[in-house]
Amino acid sequence: MTKPEKLMIDGKRLDGRGPNELRPIKFKAGVLKRADGSCYLEFGGNKVMAAVYGPREVHPRHLQNASRAIVRYRYNMAAFSVEERKRPGPDRRSIEISKVSREALESVVLEELYPRSAVDIFVEILQADAGTRVAGINAASVALADAGIPMRCLVSACSVGKIDGEVVLDLNKDEDNYGQADLPVAVNQFGEVTLCQMDGHLTEEEFGKALDMAVDGCKKLHEMQKQALVEKYGTMVAQPAEEE
Numbered sequence: 001m002t003k004p005e006k007l008m009i010d011g012k013r014l015d016g017r018g019p020n021e022l023r024p025i026k027f028k029a030g031v032l033k034r035a036d037g038s039c040y041l042e043f044g045g046n047k048v049m050a051a052v053y054g055p056r057e058v059h060p061r062h063l064q065n066a067s068r069a070i071v072r073y074r075y076n077m078a079a080f081s082v083e084e085r086k087r088p089g090p091d092r093r094s095i096e097i098s099k100v101s102r103e104a105l106e107s108v109v110l111e112e113l114y115p116r117s118a119v120d121i122f123v124e125i126l127q128a129d130a131g132t133r134v135a136g137i138n139a140a141s142v143a144l145a146d147a148g149i150p151m152r153c154l155v156s157a158c159s160v161g162k163i164d165g166e167v168v169l170d171l172n173k174d175e176d177n178y179g180q181a182d183l184p185v186a187v188n189q190f191g192e193v194t195l196c197q198m199d200g201h202l203t204e205e206e207f208g209k210a211l212d213m214a215v216d217g218c219k220k221l222h223e224m225q226k227q228a229l230v231e232k233y234g235t236m237v238a239q240p241a242e243e244e
């Protein structure tokens with residue numbers, strides 16, 4: 001699409017959403033037979049598969065940690081996931097996304113329970129439409145739970161940004177391309193921010209508003225993630241205890 005004159009008309013975005021609305025989202029937990037845990041997610045135009053293996057033995061062995069498990073995260077975009085063919089294999093962007101996504105999830109995994117082992121998370125972007133890193137984190141979080149990996153809570157993620165001078169939730173591809181800022185955020189159930197990156201510029205006031213909006217978006221995502229697990233496993237029994 002060529003640059004549209006406006007990204008917002010009469011308070012509505014070009015795809016019909018208001019400033020506070022997420023795109024349509026659909027989670028499905030436990031879709032892969034061979035993985036220990038998995039999740040398929042449609043997040044607007046993004047289609048994402050997450051697979052989790054472990055806790056399992058670490059190879060190569062020199063990577064083992066004697067006191068805790070290590071978490072590894074590989075984000076990969078399929079060659080057919082974007083309009084022009086994407087060159088297969090890791091690149092600077094996917095290495096960065098893998099690192100920040102691992103950090104976003106590592107904080108909730110109870111790594112000390114599994115010394116010398118690894119929890120491997122694979123995220124495949126089958127179709128990309130802006131916000132793939134946050135989509136990956138949401139799917140990976142459900143896949144970790146599906147694999148039975150002990151966690152303090154789930155992690156939810158969404159992006160916020162600025163288009164036509166207004167702060168809005170969950171940018172789509174055109175808004176990401178032609179907007180003024182994009183801010184992916186991940187939050188755990190205790191309200192701790194585990195990922196916060198920013199492209200573009202926001203004033204301090206806009207940043208505060210954007211962060212609040214993202215946290216609200218993450219709360220909605222958290223409900224959907226729980227729902228996906230309830231659909232697979234029945235009613236959830238335990239809620240995480242409040243931290244002292």
Ligand code: ADP
Nearest residue numbers: 082083084086128129130131132133134173176
């Ligand atoms: P995120 O997907 O987390 O928003 P970026 O802001 O880096 O990450 O990318 C925004 C969007 O740009 C992606 O979701 C994807 O649609 C598109 N994109 C990213 N990398 C490529 C690429 N190599 N070729 C074509 N499109 C890409």
